[in-house]
Structures are given as C-alpha cells and as structure tokens.
Amino acid sequence: MKVRVKLFATLRNGRDKDKVYELNEKTKIKDVIEMLNIDRGDVKILLINGQDADFETELNDGDIVAIFPPVGGG
C-alpha cells in the first residue's frame, strides 16, 4: 500500500519532508518512525489524515501521516 509521510520542523533535518512510501499491510506508525530513524522521544504529535493518532495506529492505503516534534507558539 501507498502512504504519504510528512515531516515537520526539526524532524526534517536530513530526511525527506514529504514522500510517498510503499509499505506492507498492517504497518503501524511506530514502524514508519523506526524506518525513518526518528527517535520516539522526539515525536510529540501524530496525525493521520489530520486526525490525532498514536504510535500503535495501523495505516491504510492512501493515508497521509504527519509527524511533529514538540511545537508551540501563539
């Protein structure tokens, strides 16, 4: 299946900021994070198609995953 992964802020350093990956069925977000060599501790917010998700959420074909470190402002 195809999943689009978007990275933001410091997670972009040395990685593709927006890329479509071919993944096996039943892949979870935590697997993607591992694949991209991202330290779990650096991840604060996970979204699938703009809705809150967590490390254990399973991905489906066509999903858009957005991964953020801690960010804030106002």
Added chain:
Amino acid sequence: MFGFRGTLLRVNLTTGEIKKEPLNLELAKKYIGGRGLGTKIYYDEVGPNVDAFDEKNKLIVMTGPLSGTQTPTGGRYMVITKSPLTGTIACSNSGGFFGAELKNAGYDGIIVEGKAEKPVYLSIEDDKVEIKDATHLWGKVVSETTDELKKVSPEKSRIMCIGPAGEKLSKIAAIINDYDRAAGRSGVGAVMGSKNLKAIVAKGTTKVDIYDKDGLKASLQDKMKKIKDNGVTGQGLPTYGTAVLVNIINENGVFPTNNFQEAYFEKADNISGETMTDKYLVRKNPCYACPIACGRWVKIEALNMEAGGPEYETLWAFGSDCGVDDIQSIFLANHYCNEYGLDTISAGATIAAAMELYQKGLVKDDELDGLSLKFGDKDAMVEWTKKMGKREGFGDKLAEGSYRLCEMYGVPELSMSVKKQELPAYDPRAIQGHGLQYATSNRGGCHVRGYMISPEILGLPEKLDRHTLEGKAEWVKVFQDLTAAIDSLGLCLFTSFALGAADYAEMLNLVCGFNLTSDELLEAGDRIYNLERMFNLDAGIKPEEDTLPKRLLEDAIPEGPSKGHVHRLSELLPKYYEVRGWDENGIPTKEKLEALGLKNI
C-alpha cells in the same frame, strides 16, 4: 518595597501637570500588577461609561511586579484603556525592553489623562519627567520617530510610540515599542493618538529590589532548566519562532483560508516557520531577559533590508486568510504594520474580509483606484496595508476594522470577529474549547486570553480531543484565569508551555516577599477576569455577544482534514457560565463577586 517600585506617574496632558503617587500595595497584592492592577485602577478612576476617544478616557501603562527583574521574560508592560474597536476593556501586552526600562526609571506604571493641545511626547529619565513638543514627529512612521527620539534622549533609552495609523485614529492601531514589538490589539494606539501623545521615552538607572535574592537565584536555575528542557520553549520556539505553528495548524485542517471560507491552505509550507528559518532568517530577536527568543529578524528582499519578522498570526492573517502564499510579501505587510503602527492580526483579517466583499460583488472596482482586491493577489495585499495605515482611498474604510467595514456594506456577518475584534489564526469549528474561549474572551476575538490550542492541538500539558465538549468549560476557565495572572505578573505567556501556577507563585513570592499559594494566584486571575467581565457588562456589552460569527456556527468546514465540523457553542456556553459562577444569563452572581472580594463592583 520589593518587586514593585512603589510609584505611579500621573500625567495630565490637558493641564501639563505631572505627579508621582505612591502605589497602593494592598491593592497590588489583590490584583498582582499589570493587567489586573491596571484594570482595577482604570475601573475605579474612569469606569465603563466613557467614549474611547473622549478626553476623559485614560491610558494606563502598567508593568508587573516581575517586569524588570531577572525572571525569564520579565520585560513586559500592558496598556489598559477603553477600546475604540470593541467598547470593552482593552489590555494589550508587549515585550521588547520598554517595560523593564520603565521599572528601572522607578515607576510601576503611568496614568495618562486628558489631551494635549498639540502633539507631545513624554520623556522619563529617572526622576526627571517632562512633556515635550512632538509637532515635528507627527506623521512620521515608527522607525523615524524612534530614531529621532533616540538622538535627543539619553543613551539606551527605550521608546514606545504610535505611527500614522494611531494619529489618524484607526480603530486597529497599535502601540509599537523597540521598533517592532507591539501592544497590538484593540486599538490602543488610537487612544494614544486621540490624546496627541506620540511617544513615551524611558531611561532608568536603578533596579527593582528583590526580597530574597539567594532564593530567587536558586529558583531561576530551576525555571531556566524547565524552559530549556521543554520541547516547545527549549527547541520549537527558539528554532522556528511562533511560525512553527503554520504547518501543524494547517495539517489539522483548522488554518483559516480566504476569510474563513476554508480551513486548509494547500501552499501553507511556503509561508511556514520551516521556510522562514531555512531561507530568510538572519538571527533571533529576543525580548528582555528571555531565554526562549522566539522573535525573528529576517531579510526583506524588496527593500534590501533586515527587519523584525512576522509571528505565526501575521503569517496567517496576510497569508492564507488573504489567500497569499508569498512569504516575502507577508514580511513586507508585517513591516508596514510596524511602521504605520497597525495590529497585524486585525489588519490582515480586515483585508481578507474586504477581499470577500469584493468576491461577492459588494465592493466594486470604482472604489479601488485601479488596485485589485482579489484573494491571492500578494502585491495588492501589501498596497492595501499601506493605504490602511495612511487612511488613503478605500484604505480609509479598512482602517475602521473588518466589522465596521462589513457593516458599511450591509453584511456585518462577513466580519470574522467577536465583539468587533478580528479572530486570530485558528478555525474554532474543529477546536471546540478554543471556540468557547474566543466567544468569552473579555476583549473580544483573541487567542491569548486562554490558549486552548495548547491542550487541544499541541498536547500541552496533556492532549485533549479537539472535537469533544466534555470538560472544555472547566479547561477554558483555568486557562483564562492563569493567563490573567501571568499577564499581571509581567511575564510572557509563552513561559506557560514550561511553567505552571506553582512556579509563578514561587517567583512572585521570592521577588515581592508575598506568601501566595498557586491557588491564590489562580484566584487572583479569577478576580481579574470577573472584574473585566463586570466592566464590559456595565459598558453595555451584552452577554448575547458571547458568540461567534454565524459562519462558524452554521456552515460546516467545506474541505480538508476537519471537513464537516461546526462550532457547538450553544452546548458549551451554559456550562461555562456555571463553572464561572455566573447566572444562566452570563452575569456574575453576587455570591461569586463577594467570594472574590469584588462586592463593591
């Protein structure tokens, strides 16, 4: 006296009289300082029934007990007056260095009364306080005004002033200090203009006395560590500034686009914090005693210069809200707002509203002197910002703010505002608590009266589901109360990503020798919130105005990740009133006011 300097300056511009008065410490304990104490003094001296531009209105510049100390971000001051935009109490907060300098000069605040016959500025050099002629500065933009005043003032003076927008009584005019820091919202710059007061210059050579120096030193190490270790204050804000929010808010599908007609902006990354940092950031631009340093200094290509860069709200207002994805054009609009003295949120959102009026055929070409008013036209967006600052042509109408503009065309509902003040950069239709906060903010549409984005989107201090209603009224109340307390202390709200009520109470006690618990600090915030509420009610602002624009209550978000949602205010508001201890009509009960020590209000 510790923390406070113990002196307020009273300056009457009609008579030219300048007085130094003792600060009432008992009152200060109850209302902390800054926003709280300033509002209390304003309430007692002026009351709610004055017209914003009447000579009888006063402009109060207040610092907090922590302003001018080494506490993190302790450089802030607030401007309290009646707002010409909303008719509510106004309290606009600014960073930079002016607030700390005013403390160094020996004053906790300034009460400006009356109206000068011709343009003047106030010069404060420790004990020496004078009203001086400013005729030669009238009409000048902020950077020129500041430069000229620096030439004739003691070295390292700090200056706050208005630009042409404030002089011309634009209802969305800001006060700008240190060139690019703004007491932005609610039109406080126009009140200054109505008094013919162009600027205030401060220079001081003494320091605030600290009650427990050693204790504070140890406490500050702990606070600094918390700020450094926190992902937001230690990394996100320092690296990207507030602009880091552009992408996350957009990815959640709550990034208002084309005057809130949509909530997802395809090209958001072009105007994001990541883009600004990678391509145009020259350096950080921190305020006084700030370890976070979210302020930006950027390269503006068209002017071949470097200047203060835009905040998140500004990137949104002139960006997606106007359909513009060119970050350099936003830098320009931001720069002109700083020069003319305009609030960037209201200015951008007013242009966005005008663009919708044009889109709907209500504003016609013959009014526009050949200039476009189409969504997405970046050059026109910049031109209209300038014309708004100068009240030139159609810009004269823009200077009134979006509510009055849309009212002129018979469609006030197209103004995306609450209590006539433009909403900031988060679509509340899919952030329920934040929408409640917008509707009940005491200064109208505003995000910094209780920043519910923090729990509902950013997961701080814990993650809440942004679509649910459960518990939101309680959260909003606590956030509003804590914010009122932080504003009153004289610290920047951004510290609250890392610090909690107990941290603030600890610093206040060590600086002032008080003995306040964190509950008492929150109670002071509650007291301040209720005082502001009573002011607004007495000023004729009806509880029915605790609402949102019709679009956000009735029309679902059309596309994007938050498609299909509307704001469910009517389900939230009764609970909020109850949690606040107000009756079902939104009026604070006698018991509530008595419990807060507000029974004479």
